[in-house]
Amino acid sequence: MGGAALALCLFAGAAHASMLAIHITGVEDDRGHVRVELCTKQTFLTGACPYSAAAPATAGETVVEVQAPPGEYAIQAYHDDTDTGHVHQNFLGIPKERIGFSNDAPLRVHGPKWDDAVIELGSGLQSVTLHLRHLIGK
Numbered sequence: 119m120g121g122a123a124l125a126l127c128l129f130a131g132a133a134h135a136s137m138l139a140i141h142i143t144g145v146e147d148d149r150g151h152v153r154v155e156l157c158t159k160q161t162f163l164t165g166a167c168p169y170s171a172a173a174p175a176t177a178g179e180t181v182v183e184v185q186a187p188p189g190e191y192a193i194q195a196y197h198d199d200t201d202t203g204h205v206h207q208n209f210l211g212i213p214k215e216r217i218g219f220s221n222d223a224p225l226r227v228h229g230p231k232w233d234d235a236v237i238e239l240g241s242g243l244q245s246v247t248l249h250l251r252h253l254i255g256k
């Protein structure tokens with residue numbers, strides 16, 4: 119494929135992407151980053167979600183923007199206050215950090231259900247809000 123044709127294909131793909139501003143409340147302090155992943159049904163509750171982004175944590179609310187093509191997704195987010203890039207878990211596999219999901223989907227032992235967390239990302243700029251919370255205790 120020639121350079122001009124490749125550039126045209128890349129531009130066409132970028133033109134169809136949407137920007138999602140995720141307002142994350144329940145951020146306890148300014149340490150580390152708030153990380154989000156935009157997941158397909160197949161990648162939800164895994165570490166293999168195709169779109170991710172992070173922003174420096176701001177106590178109270180942090181806004182993270184992520185770009186993705188229109189479609190159905192679920193958002194999973196957490197406050198990575200130690201900046202390790204992953205969720206720490208206790209010996210039972212329960213997250214130690216505050217976590218959250220789109221639609222503030224109910225937290226269960228094995229995470230929320232896809233149907234409770236799914237959102238529709240259309241074209242253009244969209245905005246959603248989710249709340250971080252501990253699965254149990256703290």
